[in-house]
Amino acid sequence: MSHGYDWEGEKEMIKVSRVTIFLYLLPMIITIGLITLWPIIYTFYLSFTNYTLFNSDTYGLIGFGNYQKLIFTTDTDLFFVIGQTLLYVIVCVFFFLLIGMSTALALNNQKIKGLGFWRVALLVPWAAPSGITALIWKFLFNYDFGPINQIGRVFFGKGFGIPWITTPWGAFVAVVIVNVWLSYPFFTIVILGALQSVPQELGEAANVDGAGAWQRFTSITLPLLRPAITPATILSAITTFQMFTTVYLITQGGPITSADKPGFTEFVMIYMYKRILGSDVANPHYAFIAAFAIMMFIILGSATFLARSLGQSRRKEALA
Amino acid sequence: MSDQSMNASTRSEAVSTAQRIVPAKARTEEGSLALTLQRRFLPGFGLGLIYLFLTLMTIFALFPVYYVIQASLAGGQNLYTTDLHILPANPTLDNYVYAFTQLPLLNWIGNTFIVCSLTTIIGLAFSTTGAYALSRFRFNGRDATLNGLLAIQAFPALLALPAYYLLLNSLGLINNLAGLVIVYSAGTLVFGAWNIKGYFDTLPVELEQAAMIDGASHFQAFWRVTLPLATPAIAASAIFMFIGGWNEYALANLVLNANDTAGSNLTFILGLYSLQSDYHTPWGIFAASSVIISVPLIALFLYAQRFFKSGLTIGGVKG
Numbered sequence: 185m186s187h188g189y190d191w192e193g194e195k196e197m198i199k200v201s202r203v204t205i206f207l208y209l210l211p212m213i214i215t216i217g218l219i220t221l222w223p224i225i226y227t228f229y230l231s232f233t234n235y236t237l238f239n240s241d242t243y244g245l246i247g248f249g250n251y252q253k254l255i256f257t258t259d260t261d262l263f264f265v266i267g268q269t270l271l272y273v274i275v276c277v278f279f280f281l282l283i284g285m286s287t288a289l290a291l292n293n294q295k296i297k298g299l300g301f302w303r304v305a306l307l308v309p310w311a312a313p314s315g316i317t318a319l320i321w322k323f324l325f326n327y328d329f330g331p332i333n334q335i336g337r338v339f340f341g342k343g344f345g346i347p348w349i350t351t352p353w354g355a356f357v358a359v360v361i362v363n364v365w366l367s368y369p370f371f372t373i374v375i376l377g378a379l380q381s382v383p384q385e386l387g388e389a390a391n392v393d394g395a396g397a398w399q400r401f402t403s404i405t406l407p408l409l410r411p412a413i414t415p416a417t418i419l420s421a422i423t424t425f426q427m428f429t430t431v432y433l434i435t436q437g438g439p440i441t442s443a444d445k446p447g448f449t450e451f452v453m454i455y456m457y458k459r460i461l462g463s464d465v466a467n468p469h470y471a472f473i474a475a476f477a478i479m480m481f482i483i484l485g486s487a488t489f490l491a492r493s494l495g496q497s498r499r500k501e502a503l504a
Numbered sequence: 505m506s507d508q509s510m511n512a513s514t515r516s517e518a519v520s521t522a523q524r525i526v527p528a529k530a531r532t533e534e535g536s537l538a539l540t541l542q543r544r545f546l547p548g549f550g551l552g553l554i555y556l557f558l559t560l561m562t563i564f565a566l567f568p569v570y571y572v573i574q575a576s577l578a579g580g581q582n583l584y585t586t587d588l589h590i591l592p593a594n595p596t597l598d599n600y601v602y603a604f605t606q607l608p609l610l611n612w613i614g615n616t617f618i619v620c621s622l623t624t625i626i627g628l629a630f631s632t633t634g635a636y637a638l639s640r641f642r643f644n645g646r647d648a649t650l651n652g653l654l655a656i657q658a659f660p661a662l663l664a665l666p667a668y669y670l671l672l673n674s675l676g677l678i679n680n681l682a683g684l685v686i687v688y689s690a691g692t693l694v695f696g697a698w699n700i701k702g703y704f705d706t707l708p709v710e711l712e713q714a715a716m717i718d719g720a721s722h723f724q725a726f727w728r729v730t731l732p733l734a735t736p737a738i739a740a741s742a743i744f745m746f747i748g749g750w751n752e753y754a755l756a757n758l759v760l761n762a763n764d765t766a767g768s769n770l771t772f773i774l775g776l777y778s779l780q781s782d783y784h785t786p787w788g789i790f791a792a793s794s795v796i797i798s799v800p801l802i803a804l805f806l807y808a809q810r811f812f813k814s815g816l817t818i819g820g821v822k823g
Contacts, residue, residue: 197533212634219690315751315773470666477663
């Protein structure tokens with residue numbers, strides 16, 4: 185592992201004038217500063233104002249008012265939205281791990297014939313463009329015409345139909361299925377990679393079927409896989425927490441369960457998006473949503489930081 | 505967009521961490537016991553279950569792909585059909601013909617292609633020069649710049665949605681492809697700079713120093729020596745920059761669809777979405793359009809995989 189960073193200091197690097205260094209960095213710094221950093225700072229600033237679409241000339245600073253309203257109002261949406269999102273993250277990650285682990289174990293079994301075929305077939309969802317597949321899945325879930333319900337009708341009679349998109353739990357399960365479909369191949373690859381570096385005898389031990397095998401698996405294989413699985417799990421949880429496109433394209437955050445609450449699959453990013461660009465929003469309250477965004481940033485930032493420091497300490501441990 | 509690229513890099517990180525860590529810990533003498541255990545249980549029953557599981561998973565993995573292809577070939581349908589076929593009864597290319605001739609499909613593909621290409625070009629130009637400075641020069645604030653880039657990465661662009669909207673609106677870039685290019689390319693830079701810098705770090709600086717002793721300027725050394733050697737990293741980064749924009753919906757909708765004019769100025773994913781939400785378009789045509797747009801992308805992805813192993817280096821982790 186050439187870590188660059190550790191030994192560079194002793195090395196003679198290329199010497200150029202300060203102006204030259206600055207010129208090399210300039211395009212990147214200007215673009216990031218203007219297009220990435222400025223909106224972040226501006227969001228921070230907005231969160232302390234009362235900026236809406238209609239008072240853009242007269243708005244002013246109001247301190248922590250938006251945060252107060254978000255956290256302490258009795259009818260706040262914040263906890264409902266975060267709760268739904270966390271539930272989604274937990275259910276999705278559970279299935280990522282379950283399916284990723286079982287497919288990896290199956291693909292690591294040398295007695296299975298046609299491993300090459302199975303492997304390619306199981307990894308197809310990874311190569312598929314996620315935005316387009318979301319729209320395809322939306323049709324598969326269609327109540328009247330979608331093939332899932334149609335196949336169900338072949339087996340269970342004409343009256344059969346699962347109300348996928350239109351009921352709260354139907355929609356929730358639908359977006360879980362799609363996210364699992366999109367994401368399990370990543371876990372298959374990570375876990376398969378880790379399994380293949382388990383020494384042969386130990387790897388075979390994990391593949392034994394029956395009661396003893398389960399114990400082998402939990403006491404030998406699983407601890408060996410943990411360093412690979414932990415960072416992958418945290419990172420997937422972060423990605424799922426901020427998931428937007430797939431869920432939005434399928435449910436638009438719906439369905440609504442009661443008039444004063446956000447939709448059942450209205451996860452954090454979708455909640456923000458609908459409050460700014462939703463067709464039913466007459467007067468978007470930019471400042472309020474900015475405060476919401478800053479709170480999400482604090483959650484995501486701490487999770488990312490945690491993931492990174494966990495990953496680093498593990499890497500050091502492994503190299504020691 | 506930045507999520508996408510970050511994802512790619514963390515994937516490679518996780519995979520390589522896995523490969524590195526596991527053997528170091530695997531020191532245990534349980535192997536022989538495990539083998540006896542394995543021999544005692546009849547493998548036939550278990551194997552059957554594994555095949556059953558693999559078959560079910562394959563159906564799950566391939567069903568959407570199969571279904572969209574068969575629907576795209578089914579002809580002569582009305583709006584929607586409730587007939588279920590395993591293979592279309594009369595396969596035809598009508599849906600494809602319709603998609604190309606009656607829909608603004610080529611406009612959408614063209615828009616997406618222009619946006620993604622410009623994003624990739626700008627992203628590469630700005631991140632390679634930045635990465636070169638961060639890898640080869642020593643200056644005050646270098647560490648701060650590197651860490652600052654990572655910190656920015658933790659803030660998803662979507663969170664700054666209100667600010668983006670107000671910024672682009674005041675610049676007159678709403679409903680303008682250029683606005684999208686600017687937002688996307690900024691989103692590629694952190695990933696690009698870190699990934700390419702990581703690769704530059706693995707190349708010996710002596711090569712450039714030798715070139716400079718022979719009279720090359722620092723820019724010539726960068727352009728003629730370093731860049732060609734860094735092709736794998738540049739190719740991998742370019743592909744992630746390109747693919748990221750192809751799939752992106754939220755920012756594209758923010759920038760392009762503000763007036764809700766479903767028309768020829770959309771990117772592909774927006775157009776496809778408008779097709780599906782409008783109930784006058786038969787599903788077969790939507791399916792054909794999806795296939796048309798997915799095939800080049802999947803081909804690119806499969807072709808590009810050769811670069812992923814050597815070209816993704818984020819965090820200096822490179823085997």
